[in-house]
Amino acid sequence: ADPITVFAASSLTESLEEIGAAYERQNDVKVRFSFAASSLLARQIEQAAPADIFCSADQEWMDYLEQRDRIVKNSRRDLVGNRLVLVAPAGAADAASRASAPTITHATDIAARLGSSRLALADPVHVPAGRYAQDALTRLGKWDEVKDRIAPSQNVRAALALVEQGQAMLGIVYATDAAASVRVRVIGVFPENTHERILYPVAKIAGRNRAGADRFFEYLSSDFARRVFAVRGFTLP
Amino acid sequence: MLTDLEWSAIRLSMNVALRSVVLNLPLAMMVAWVLARRRFRGRALLDAFVHLPLVLPPVVVGYGLLLIFGSRGPIGSILAERLGIHLAFTPSGAALATAVMTFPLMVRTIRLSLEAVDPGLEEAARTLGAGRIDRFFSITLPLMAPGVLSGAILAFAAGLGEFGAVITFVSNIPGHTQTLPLAMYTALQSPGGEETAAKLAVVSFTLALIGLIASELVGRRVRARLGR
Amino acid sequence: MLTDLEWSAIRLSMNVALRSVVLNLPLAMMVAWVLARRRFRGRALLDAFVHLPLVLPPVVVGYGLLLIFGSRGPIGSILAERLGIHLAFTPSGAALATAVMTFPLMVRTIRLSLEAVDPGLEEAARTLGAGRIDRFFSITLPLMAPGVLSGAILAFAAGLGEFGAVITFVSNIPGHTQTLPLAMYTALQSPGGEETAAKLAVVSFTLALIGLIASELVGRRVRARLGR
Amino acid sequence: MLEVAFRKRLGSFTVDVEFTVPSSGITGLFGASGAGKTSVLSVLAGLAHPDKGRIAMDGAVLYDNVIGTCVAAHRRGIGYVFQDSRLFPHMTVDANLRYGLRRSRGRMQTNTFSAVVAMLGIERLLARLPHRLSGGERQRVAIGRALLSQPRLLLLDEPLASLDEARKAEILPYLEKLRDELRLPMIYVSHTLEETLRLASTLVLLSEGRVAASGSIDELTARTDVRLLSSRADAGAVIDATVAGHDDVGRLTRLSFAGGTLQVTRTSRTVGTHVRVRVMARDVALALRAPALSSFQNVLAGTVVEVRERSRGDFLVRIAVGEAHLLSAVTFHAVEKLRLRPGLAVHALIKSVAVGI
Amino acid sequence: MLEVAFRKRLGSFTVDVEFTVPSSGITGLFGASGAGKTSVLSVLAGLAHPDKGRIAMDGAVLYDNVIGTCVAAHRRGIGYVFQDSRLFPHMTVDANLRYGLRRSRGRMQTNTFSAVVAMLGIERLLARLPHRLSGGERQRVAIGRALLSQPRLLLLDEPLASLDEARKAEILPYLEKLRDELRLPMIYVSHTLEETLRLASTLVLLSEGRVAASGSIDELTARTDVRLLSSRADAGAVIDATVAGHDDVGRLTRLSFAGGTLQVTRTSRTVGTHVRVRVMARDVALALRAPALSSFQNVLAGTVVEVRERSRGDFLVRIAVGEAHLLSAVTFHAVEKLRLRPGLAVHALIKSVAVGI
């Protein structure tokens, strides 16, 4: 059978690869993923890319496709959610104490912890994670302190790398990214009410009615899939 | 050591780099010749146009290709309907994107060595009865061979590393359009993927090394022929 | 027509492209000379190493730079502590990243024209009492000037378009490290940003055109001097 | 016949010439360094375009700025041996030689590969690349390459300058053969007047881009106003003669000319052939009485026609011998002692060996 | 003194030579095209390295493979006029000329810029770029460039091949002046034996990469076994003489030599200077009795020493005149008629104008 092609935001890479591998073992079909920025994938789908399913990292680009009738209308739903966290490079000492991270409040002195370095975050201008971070910091009244001290990165992963390498003493990333890295330490979680809910919408692509794809689409909501997402640190809507 | 998908990325990268070089060579030589030898209005514009893929961020070039050669684009739709040729999201498309990106490198290098060809030798060929085309193939081309070779290997190396235009035009589908740089990028998306990325980087380096050694051997012969 | 931030991106891009060219020239000439004239073990490895930035995806190169020249990196930390020089997240860092990315282009082109220099003329200089360094500056360098110029303009054009390594090494800070390609990329990331991106592409094209015309004028003089 | 008339500026230098070249025989193009010889050849070959003028070969226009004609160089069928050899560096000697040959299909294949290679003595070099040749070897290959392109007209720019006497002595007769047997017209640039006069029947003298004199050698050598030809070392008279017979014992050849018989070193020319002989003024001595026992093979009785002082104390004497004229260079003291003056009967003494062909 | 002994392979060709060059005077390097002349020069200049051997100048080793010495080309102080001119294309003529001059600070500035430029007649070209020069102009600039680098030894590879007689006549005396007044040693490659003999006091004959003969001109010309020197056109005797006086009316200069007096065309040499004169065998006629009224300025009584048949019917006669020797080329018929044999008293007839300096 023809492979099922899934276009997915880069931050879903590990979870989806695991789910896809499991699905391939159970069914005689290949599942292939193209991981890239949601914006890029959305534009490609607009230009008739051979994708059966699109997993976006934000609503905006899914809306973009919906407006252009490129997705199967009623198939759209939210796959997983995520949380925004503040991370710092992991020192050797605190490798163990990564269990309970405090919630970030007005009192958290981000600027002080930053020292002379920069605050790594995804580019607020165009990357959803960055936009959420900006919203949260604004809500907490901290945006003006740090807005000249940020290092806007191409994506969350790049922001994480800056913290991992100690180039930035603080970074704002998804909880999932923080969980996957042993080289950063979560020092705070942003309250969910400080920013728009972080949800990853998923939809079937219009004009590619294929039974195999429909089945995998359903599989993404299966218990197994949900467990995989949960292990990686995603929240389940 | 390497997974199947990684092997396929290696094969695809080689394939894409080589095809783009072969695709580019004739056109690059023509354009280089026109830029080096003809004087006409708009020559500077053509020159700047040739350099455009270098000047624009690769993502923009890829997006432009998608708009033109995508199945909805003006050229892409014709190719798809009339000839059944699909470029967007196919390995051939990766070769096209790479070709477009490396075109300026090739034109520059070829043009440089074309301008270094002694016009006295072409004059001699004229007095021996060789017309323009004949002269080009029998005298000019062999004499600029070092530059053509140099341009080819430069384009090959750049082709191995081409990322932005490729991912934008053909997406990042493992086993289908995922070239080595795309695989490296994907590896880096997972925390802890640095090792895989480093491994692939070594592979890339090795491929380039092989290409360079091959070109060096050919180049040495060519130069020995020319007495340099 | 253009916002302040766009103007600053234009200024920064020019600045970065020019600085990277100036930074690269002496080193590229040295490496080109070594590759063209010296025979030693590991020459092929050096050659491949020079091409590495071309072969690897730019993002990987950017990561590499961050690891080496970042404030924690082996070189970066020394620069920061001893000299107070910061490269990561600064415009100078953008110039460095661009220089690294365009280095192979420059070396190739310069080497090509170096290999085209008539060794007989250097021999003549030797019999006239010119030692190696003297000869290089008085004979070899002027004779390979067309190639140096060609390499410089190629690197300039590529520098105007450099994206992946720059965004990774110095981030995308508007007004500070946001070069033209970064601005174009940012524009494209928002639905409906195509127009802004297209406008900036025209700006880039114009800058390249100006650079090319300038180099063409210089090149014509140089070639006229050499009688070509 | 090649009719040439054009004007071309080169920086501060202007070439402005008008002359004709007969459709057979060799035309010598003679002039000092920088006189414009190479510039003229490159216009004839079609490699440079004049500012204005007209060039026509056997009636067919090659260039005319008025009617706007300009035949491309590769269609002119004009061979060119460049001053610098211009061998193709990426081809072996063999491939260089065959380059023009292969492109000459339309024309008569008069010069065969093996004959040309043998004549130039380059058999052993065929597999070599040009940068492994010596200067003279390179020039020989260049001559061969031009010959093998079977040209209708051959331009030679100092082709023998870098060759030794022995090699020259082999190539000159070949050029003469081309001239005589194949009637291939040539334009020959050389700094050696002797070489030029030996080959050429017509001479064009260039000076600072202009034609100082042009015409047949006979005409020009009879003129005393053409400075170049009456200059000290090179003055001489050219005599048209016919091979009358050979003396194998004395290794001599007898030539009969309008003034009698001349004995020269044995040549291989068959009896009856027309030859041109140059008798240098410095080789002709004068005596009032014929010397009895001397090594002179040629003692010709004649009459002084003209005594001209070329430079102070240095005289050129023209002697009529039969219908031919000879020139003799003598000193002031000889003029005094012999009282040389027009009308005086003298004997011209010429050693046979002093006359080459 | 330059001592040269080395061996070098070039493809299938091997140069294997051994000779010495005196520390003053000009050494002619003579040989057919492809004999290895250029290869020898480039080893001397340090541009190519021999496979083995030793080269030493005035006792200082320039190259020795045994002790592992090899002085870099730019430290040898050896000037080189290349067969192809090799002007720097990116510099004006002026800058080309000054290139070596500027780098010669350490040495005596014997050749001044203005003198060299004037001598070569290149004043008008100073601002030009080399590609706008004619072939001969280029070569003249190359000569000037090498001279101005104030070399300790000058290598000249056919420097005058592309120059006209008038130009040669200007440059040759300059080279003679360098030789005599500045005692600059030179090695001179030329295909023209006459040019070589006029300048050189020592000769190295190369043939297929080996030294066929070498030694002083006097020694070599006395040998009848050196084929090259006794070949038909070039045979002659070199006579050492002293300027005895000038005759301004007849434009003559009297030279006294071991065999008497010789009259030659007026030279500007001051009385008492030593000169070397080459009397070509073909310019010497023999007679048993001295002719009465003739244009011969030189009638020298002598005795036949040797009669040798160079080739069939073609004889070379050596005549002792006082303590000097002359050569005369005569035919079989002359030998018969005059019964030429060793011991015979003869008169050698030489037109004064036939002797150049």
Ligand SMILES: Nc1ncnc2c1ncn2[C@@H]1O[C@H](COP(=O)(O)OP(=O)(O)OP(=O)(O)O)[C@@H](O)[C@H]1O
């Ligand atoms: N491109 C040019 N620009 C300016 N002057 C030039 C150019 N080419 C040649 N000349 C000048 O024109 C004159 C004639 O040059 P040409 O090469 O025809 O001389 P030639 O008679 O062949 O001399 P030679 O015997 O030295 O080769 C020379 O004085 C030369 O300097």
Ligand SMILES: Nc1ncnc2c1ncn2[C@@H]1O[C@H](COP(=O)(O)OP(=O)(O)OP(=O)(O)O)[C@@H](O)[C@H]1O
């Ligand atoms: N690199 C090379 N490889 C092989 N053979 C060579 C090389 N260079 C020169 N030769 C050969 O060596 C011989 C001597 O060359 P060289 O240039 O020294 O001759 P030359 O005496 O200067 O001749 P000419 O008077 O023609 O300039 C020639 O036969 C030439 O073909």
Ligand SMILES: [Mg+2]
């Ligand atoms: Mg010329």
Ligand SMILES: [Mg+2]
């Ligand atoms: Mg030579």
